[in-house]
Amino acid sequence: MHKAWIRILALIDRAYIPYMTPTKYIDVFPFARTVDGLRFLLLRRALDNSYPGIWQPVAGKVKIGETSWQAALRELEEETSFTPLNFYALDHVSTYYLHQSDQLLHVPAFMAEVQLRPPSLNHEHDAFQWLALEGALDLASWEPYRKALASIPKLLVSSPALALASIPLKN
Numbered sequence: 001m002h003k004a005w006i007r008i009l010a011l012i013d014r015a016y017i018p019y020m021t022p023t024k025y026i027d028v029f030p031f032a033r034t035v036d037g038l039r040f041l042l043l044r045r046a047l048d049n050s051y052p053g054i055w056q057p058v059a060g061k062v063k064i065g066e067t068s069w070q071a072a073l074r075e076l077e078e079e080t081s082f083t084p085l086n087f088y089a090l091d092h093v094s095t096y097y098l099h100q101s102d103q104l105l106h107v108p109a110f111m112a113e114v115q116l117r118p119p120s121l122n123h124e125h126d127a128f129q130w131l132a133l134e135g136a137l138d139l140a141s142w143e144p145y146r147k148a149l150a151s152i153p154k155l156l157v158s159s160p161a162l163a164l165a166s167i168p169l170k171n
Contacts, residue, residue, distance in 0.1 A: 026072045027094060027109045028058035029148055030082060032116035032130070038156075039116055040136040040149060043079065044127040054141035055129075057148075059107075069167050072110040080119035084112035088165040092151050094144030109148045110167075111155070 030041040042055045060075035062068055069089065076082055090109040097104055119128055131139060133153060140146050155161055 025059065025061055025105060025107045026068050026075060027056075027107055027145070027148065028072045028076045029090070029109065029111045029152060030058060030076065030080065030084075030114045030119075031111060031152060032114055034116055037132060038153060039130045039132060040152070041080070041114075041119065042129050042131060042136055042139055043119075043121065043125040046124060046126040049124050055139045056141060056145060057109075058112075068108045069110060072108075072112075073169075076112050079122050079124060080114075082112065082114040082119060084114055084169065086113040087111075087167045087169055088155070088162065089167060090148055090151055090155065091161070091165070092144075092148045094142075094148065096142075096144065107144075111152050 032039045032041075042057065045051045045054050045056065047053060058072075058076050058079045060071060060079070062071040063074075066074070069087075073084070073087065076084065088111045090111055092109045094107040094109060095104065096107065116130060121128060129135075129139065133149065136149050137146050140149060155165060
């Protein structure tokens with residue numbers, strides 16, 4: 001590549017850095033391994049909460065001083081009382097446009113292997129379902145959720161990618 005182009009690209013990269021915004025939200029997709037295959041947990045938003053009635057994974061805000069994966073672990077525990085057996089970063093970032101505030105959000109996704117049991121729901125949700133992939137894809141309210149869900153079985157059978165995605169847990 002010509003040296004002048006390299007300098008121009010470097011200037012463009014530097015110009016965009018101030019416009020990058022920190023991650024504000026995360027999604028966590030709890031799943032369990034069963035004799036009948038993988039099961040995925042979806043939660044229904046309570047009617048007195050934002051986005052009432054939608055079916056979603058664990059979702060939440062990143063607090064000041066937290067990394068996205070730390071927020072994901074905290075939100076998983078707060079919304080379900082689950083502590084993951086294994087925890088991974090998905091190679092998926094959901095994009096949402098909020099017309100009320102004219103914001104474009106990029107939301108990193110994580111997957112948490114947990115034991116198959118009823119979650120202890122907090123005030124944000126009023127129902128849950130453990131579902132096979134097809135059922136989870138049908139029930140999930142938004143397309144970014146469906147894309148993330150569909151990527152999980154593929155990642156689980158790819159040993160090199162799964163090892164790279166693994167986030168070590170302190171036990």
